[in-house]
Every structure is written in structure tokens, then in C-alpha cells.
Amino acid sequence: MKKVLLSALFVVLSMQLSFAVYTSDDLVQIMKENSAQIRIEEANLKQSKADKQKALGDFFPKIDYSVSGAYIANPIDKIRVSSEDLMSMFTWPAGTPQPNANDEYIELYKGMENTQYSFALSLTWPILTWGKLIKQHSIYSSLVTIQENKLSLEKKKSEAEIRSRYE
Numbered sequence: 236m237k238k239v240l241l242s243a244l245f246v247v248l249s250m251q252l253s254f255a256v257y258t259s260d261d262l263v264q265i266m267k268e269n270s271a272q273i274r275i276e277e278a279n280l281k282q283s284k285a286d287k288q289k290a291l292g293d294f295f296p297k298i299d300y301s302v303s304g305a306y307i308a309n310p311i312d313k314i315r316v317s318s319e320d321l322m323s324m325f326t327w328p329a330g331t332p333q334p335n336a337n338d339e340y341i342e343l344y345k346g347m348e349n350t351q352y353s354f355a356l357s358l359t360w361p362i363l364t365w366g367k368l369i370k371q372h373s374i375y376s377s378l379v380t381i382q383e384n385k386l387s388l389e390k391k392k393s394e395a396e397i398r399s400r401y402e
Contacts, residue, residue, distance in 0.1 A: 296360035314344035
């Protein structure tokens with residue numbers, strides 16, 4: 236019986252010690268830090284500001300580059316033709332003297348290296364957009380203003396609700 240009374244007394248005392256006294260300003264501050272709706276509105280505002288920055292960035296040129304390389308294990312060798320084979324491809328009109336073909340080879344292609352490289356650079360600048368970029372930036376600027384107003388309204392609404400319940 237004594238154990239039960241001591242346990243109950245301990246629970247009552249610990250409950251009294253755990254309760255803190257909050258002012259309405261403290262509750263408003265806690266609400267602003269922990270409100271899920273305010274966090275959502277802050278995230279929406281952050282996204283709107285990022286969209287506005289992206290819209291501003293669309294005015295500037297974009298530079299793209301690429302570099303590639305390849306190694307060919309068995310590249311194409313030299314392409315050579317003997318002068319006799321080359322002379323035999325032609326039909327000579329009757330009565331014209333035929334040039335003498337010696338045993339020399341004529342090089343048609345010098346061959347390929349094992350490595351190949353490719354470099355590319357491109358610059359894209361939106362010059363003629365018929366006002367689309369300006370309107371896009373204007374819309375995102377308006378959206379930022381709307382999101383700021385929604386966040387402010389949500390904070391005021393939550394603060395008014397806490398103050399009305401507290402007082």
C-alpha cells in the first residue's frame with residue numbers, strides 16, 4: 236500500500252514539474268517553427284524563387300561542349316594500287332599511244348591512326364523569342380509575390396488562432 240501511494244505521489248510530482256508555463260508569444264514562436272503548413276508554404280516559396288532564377292537564366296546564352304576519343308585496334312592500312320592495274324581500268328581510243336606502266340605503286344590512302352578524337356563546342360543564345368522569356372520571368376516574379384503573401388497569410392492565420400485560444 237505504501238508503495239502504491241509513493242508511486243502515485245511520485246507521478247503527480249513529476250507531472251507538475253514537467254509542465255512549463257508558456258506565454259502566447261512563446262506559443263506563436265513554437266508554432267512558426269513546427270507548423271507543417273508553414274513549412275509547406277516556405278518550400279513553395281523557395282521553389283518559386285528557384286523558378287524565377289531559372290527564368291532569368293534563360294536570357295543568357297548556353298554553352299555546350301563535348302570531347303570524345305576512340306581507340307581502334309585494327310585500323311585501315313595504306314591503300315595502294317599498282318600502276319599496271321590503274322592503267323588497265325581505262326580503255327584507250329584506237330590509234331592513241333598507251334602510256335607505259337612501270338611496276339610502281341600509287342598510294343591512294345595513307346592509312347588510319349589507332350586513336351581518333353572529336354571536339355565539339357556550341358553556343359545557343361535565344362535572340363528572337365517573341366517576348367516569351369520576358370513574360371515567363373514576369374509570371375515567375377508574380378508567383379514569388381503570391382507565395383510570399385500566402386506564407387505571410389498562413390503565419391498570421393496561425394498566430395491569430397493561437398492567440399484566440401490562449402487568451
